[in-house]
Amino acid sequence: MDIYAQMAQQIIKEQETILGPVAWEQALKVQGLRVDSTVGAVSFDGKDEKEIVNSLIKQYQGLFGRTSVEVCKEAVHSIITSVPKDQLPQMLL
Numbered sequence: 001m002d003i004y005a006q007m008a009q010q011i012i013k014e015q016e017t018i019l020g021p022v023a024w025e026q027a028l029k030v031q032g033l034r035v036d037s038t039v040g041a042v043s044f045d046g047k048d049e050k051e052i053v054n055s056l057i058k059q060y061q062g063l064f065g066r067t068s069v070e071v072c073k074e075a076v077h078s079i080i081t082s083v084p085k086d087q088l089p090q091m092l093l
Contacts (some may be wrong), residue, residue, distance in 0.1 A: 004049035007076045008042045014075035054089035
């Protein structure tokens with residue numbers, strides 16, 4: 001699983017602890033992101049995975065504002081430590 005898929009999966013799972021199944025429903029609305037809530041899997045249809053992860057974070061931000069963004073950042077904190085800043089989705093900076 002690539003780094004962006006790991007990010008998306010962790011973000012959704014962390015949001016799920018707060019929102020329940022609504023987290024997966026919201027993820028389904030993100031263009032270019034495919035999710036399977038039955039097994040907790042994510043994959044991408046689009047080519048710009050970084051931007052798709054950014055869109056996922058924005059989707060949650062639309063629900064609960066800045067708090068959701070902070071939850072997303074915390075969810076991927078251990079993953080992004082090895083990722084150069086220029087490769088991080090803008091919403092995680």
